[in-house]
Amino acid sequence: MIFFKKALLCFSVILLLNCASRYEIIAPKSINYISKIETDNVKLEYKYNLLDKKYAKKELKKGVKLVAVKTSNNTTRDLVFGKDIKLTYLNGSEVFVMENETVFKTLKQSTASYLFYLLLTPMNLYTYKTNNYGVQETTSSTPIGLIIGPGLAGGNMIAAGSANKKFESELLNYNLNGTTIKKGEVKYGLIGIRTNSFEPLKLEVE
Numbered sequence: 001m002i003f004f005k006k007a008l009l010c011f012s013v014i015l016l017l018n019c020a021s022r023y024e025i026i027a028p029k030s031i032n033y034i035s036k037i038e039t040d041n042v043k044l045e046y047k048y049n050l051l052d053k054k055y056a057k058k059e060l061k062k063g064v065k066l067v068a069v070k071t072s073n074n075t076t077r078d079l080v081f082g083k084d085i086k087l088t089y090l091n092g093s094e095v096f097v098m099e100n101e102t103v104f105k106t107l108k109q110s111t112a113s114y115l116f117y118l119l120l121t122p123m124n125l126y127t128y129k130t131n132n133y134g135v136q137e138t139t140s141s142t143p144i145g146l147i148i149g150p151g152l153a154g155g156n157m158i159a160a161g162s163a164n165k166k167f168e169s170e171l172l173n174y175n176l177n178g179t180t181i182k183k184g185e186v187k188y189g190l191i192g193i194r195t196n197s198f199e200p201l202k203l204e205v206e
Helices: 002-017 053-062 100-107 112-120 145-173
Strands: 035-039 042-047 064-073 085-089 125-130 136-142 186-194 201-205
Touching: 035 201, 042 201, 053 064, 053 100, 064 100, 100 145, 100 186, 112 145
Parallel strands: none
Antiparallel strands: 035 042, 042 064, 064 186, 085 201, 125 136
16 A cells, blocks of 8 residues: 555656646736846847746757847837847857747647657556455456546647747747847847857847
8 A cells, every 4th residue: 555655646746747838928028127238329138037847948958048138229220130230248259049930949848748648548446355365356447547648648738739839929929030120119029049058148239
């Protein structure tokens, strides 16, 4: 009985750790930006640490950071992000800004990974009784795996797919690469950069 309880506890922990993660909407326009820098009348405000749970783990594993940016064009001309405005680190080296479609493919949850729950399909729940000789005998067997396996697989795949859809939609809505920021305009965006650190950013205006 003790072994059964420990096995059940371990199984429950594994299920909790491997469940699909929800996607929390970032909404760059509503962020309170703390990191700020201005170059040639163009102001950059940005924030790291936007993702959590499985998306944050993917960031760490893949060496990618998602950054929310607010760019204010206070010049007298229109500027194109990625052409006239480029991001650099404080040491002057250019920041490699990824295409948002690539960011999504890199950081999205894998729905197919939840198919491993189907391995639980053959699982049965047994009940026992002790006979007159003190030996335990099986009295019944319930194929609970037929419900648990497909249920967990399907439920997590649906949840992961829904979260990924929200993630992709927000990335597309706030795609800043190649976007024109008109004079006097403020633009918000989400960008992915290839880095394992949280280095300070600055602008280079051409």
